[in-house]
Amino acid sequence: MSIGACNIISSFVLPKIVTHFSRVHPLIKVNLYEGNIDSLNEKLHNGTLDLILDNYPIDESVYFTVPLFQESLYVAMSQALCKKIENKYLVNSMTNKQLLSESPDEKSNKAVPFSIFHNTPFIILRKGNDTRIRYDQLCVDFNIHPPIILEVDQLSTAYNICSNHFGVTLVSDTLIKNSSSAKSLKYFQIDSKVTERTVFFHYPKHHYLRLAVKAFLKEAISIYAMI
Incomplete structure (x- = not known):
């Protein structure tokens, strides 16, 4: 499973989620990619990434969004x-x-x-x-x-x-x-x-969301609900 984010989010937000997720699901490997929104979206559409966590406005007719927190x-x-x-x-x-x-x-x-x-x-x-x-x-x-x-x-x-x-x-x-x-x-x-x-996950509506990715989203939401 691969997740993309900008510099600040990959440095300070994703590590908390990945650490917790890896303890709960030790057999699922998570790869993190850092970059600007254009390069990340390109990877998302070619299948390199499963999710992006960012705050950049997107077209919600093309993407599903999962809000994580407000900043x-x-x-x-x-x-x-x-x-x-x-x-x-x-x-x-x-x-x-x-x-x-x-x-x-x-x-x-x-x-x-x-x-x-x-x-x-x-x-x-x-x-x-x-x-x-x-x-x-x-x-x-x-x-x-x-x-x-x-x-x-x-x-x-x-x-x-x-x-x-x-x-x-x-x-x-x-x-x-x-x-x-x-x-x-x-x-x-x-x-x-x-x-x-809003900082949110997004992924294309035409992409199939694997069970591991759904589990990752669930853990992320539960972590930030407690903060």
Whole structure:
């Protein structure tokens, strides 16, 4: 059985599932593939992959989807830059501990308009990535054009550069939960549904789903139902 995912999900989400699944089903071998959505979908259609776990919008007339969990995007930046924005706009940021522990209502009360970042230098993913799509949509919705100082291929790369006090970036709470650099940064929740997305498995409707794959999906859902 073969599963594909992007860098962040293959690094922090799939290992938990595969470890648990392999303990329950030790005779079933699981292969993991990492890549961008285009290369993964190509492997899915030629039969190299059984499933993809991702957050990229897909055509649900072509694919079956199995939602696994919700994740949110936040604007991350150094504490020095954050202090300037807080003082200028009288807004509240969050530490990584607050972000991960506060209730949705508490975080919602701190949500800020994306427009306050109109002059803030962004490190952003290249076009074709879901995070970039959402960044572009936020720019349209709030009618701003922040300066882009760097474009990269991976969310983890953008986050690590930001952690070295260079620019700001959009980052998922999935990465924040699992990053050792998270505590060095501050975070803003954006007042927009654009920052909310679903991480889900998908596979073509014309593909037969083997029993082993069905068992894997069942274990994955049970694991994330407990988190």
